[in-house]
Amino acid sequence: MELMAVNGDTAIAYAWKQVNPDVVAAYPITPQTIIVEAFSDYVADGEVDTEYVCSESEHSAMTICIGASAAGARCATATASAGLALMWEMLYVAASMRTPLVMAVANRALSGPINIHCDHSDSMGARDSGWVQLYGENVQEAYDQSIMAFRIAEHPDIQLPVMTGLDGFIITHAIENLQALPDDVVKDFVGEFKPKYPLLDVKNPVTMGPFDNFDWYFEHKYQQVEAMNRVPKVVNQVFDDFEKISGRRYNVVEPYMTDDADYVVMAIGSTAGTLKAAVDELRAEGMKAGSVKLRMFRPFPEKEILEVLDGKKAVAVMDRAISFGSSGPVFPEVRSAMLDAKDAPRVVNYIYGLGGRDVPPADIKNVFRQLAAGESEKINFMGVRV
């Protein structure tokens, strides 16, 4: 393994270089831009075989990837915020056409007002589009997930697009240590892309994306449901295989100090790292604190959540996005999972960090203290001026 000092975006471009996808189509958008810049350097220097298409919009970037994937090519793209919103219509097409695309999402707030910094309102908005969603905590995870995503997406039992989230600026632009795998190990791990019914097989013509009436549409949607249901098994297989080549263990739900914990706070992305630091400090102060990192949001790992949280005294779900008129998007999923618990804790919601608002450990420790004191409302807004 090679030790590098890189930011999250560069780490993803480096992972793609090692994967050597057939087609990359993308449009520049902050804070994703470094990915496409770094990757275009590899293209310019002939270090990849990739056909790199500088599309005129994100809508076309996603479309080009769908067309190329349907044609039989391994494809990747990256976006953020408004760019993901512009792809919106095509996210559904990618999933329904079962094109196994890989997309890095540099999580960023949506307008308005315009804001370029981190929150999860972009990818959470794409919740129902039929994509598998993974989130990473740091640069290493951004790199690792970018490699694993190809294996998950292209697995013959899945054939669904996979989105890997990394927090805008916090991970995309922060330089950290990266243990990069050797090129040949990555190449062997992802293997060769074997499309099932490639459009370019002109001897066996297929009609892709036809008009579906009420007599078949529902059945096709159900096939997507079945494919999603097969994801957890495949994801765990891929995590197992990845541990063998890297020594790094991944899980869809990653608990920290939860075995004997009374109070648990859970989050997605970089905040999961801050949570662990806060837990360490609170443990030193004598509080039985624990934390949970949610790596996979779609499909939602209800069973794993239930196992980790059952029997705790109180749980706070931290959401870096909000569904106006309701709560954060992760909160109701966790609450719903806990309905099946024998000994369910009180589950509350903390909306935090919108538009890149800083999340210091002191604020997280305060969440634990409010939980322990029973002072949390059902939905809380961390550090907002009201």
Add this chain to the structure above:
Amino acid sequence: MKIADFVDKPQRLTSGHRLCAGCPEAIIARQVLLATDKPVVVANATGCFEVSTTVYPYTAWAVPWIHTAFENAAATVAGVESAYRVLKRTGKVTEDIRFVTFGGDGGTYDIGLQALSGAVERGHNFLYVCFNNEAYMNTGIQRSGATSLGAQTTTCPAGTCIPGKKEFPKDLTRIIIAHDIPYAAQASPHNWKDLITKAQKGFEVEGPAFINTISPCPRGWRYDSADSIQIAKLAVETCVWPLYEFENGEYELTAESKRIAEGKKEKKPVIDYLKTQGRFRHLLKEEWTPVIEDIQKNLDERWERLLKLVSL
């Protein structure tokens, strides 16, 4: 080129599709697909042609065909063609394949213009064919940027104050030519020889090619289904739809339009064309005579401008 040369060629778009009787879209597509013997992959925008040829679990397509959405047929084919480039380079695909895209005027003039402009600017190797029936026919005859001034549609109805569409149609062919595209043309299904010749050039040119075809719509234009080809011919004879091509940076008139320019064929008045279609029927009332005069004046100006471009 003899029509007998084409009769034995394989049918790439088979019969049994569900297009309306008299719809020229299938005629145009079949003429285009006759223009190459190479394997073809077809991309389609959402619209009449897509919904009627691919009602799942049936398909009228005997060649690979893809549709993703409405505004992005050019981006879809750009993706397919990009995959072809890399898979050809790495030896995973060996055939010499041609790529063709079909879209209506809504998906080309309006919502799909950005994707088309991007794909042409990037130089993808494909032929884009626009079926211009001058309105959103698939959703029930709504105005598009290609709708003629004075035409009635459901979103620009003729009323007591407004005589149908208030604006002249967008000249999309010239917009695409402004990209310095290697090949662009206007064609009509009534002249199969002219259309197939243009499609042959479009398939064989290196880089993007664009053919804008007039595609009369019996439902939307309000005429008898048997008259489509006759009306397409009238569109050319009245210079509503001049036949020309843009190749190697030069404009050239073709077929009837060339003969009109050379004085060998009569340039008919636009009224001959307007009175064949229900969408213009209201213009025949005396109060709207100035609208017909406006249309004639605009057509004359466009024709004169085209003649200048041809002679430059």
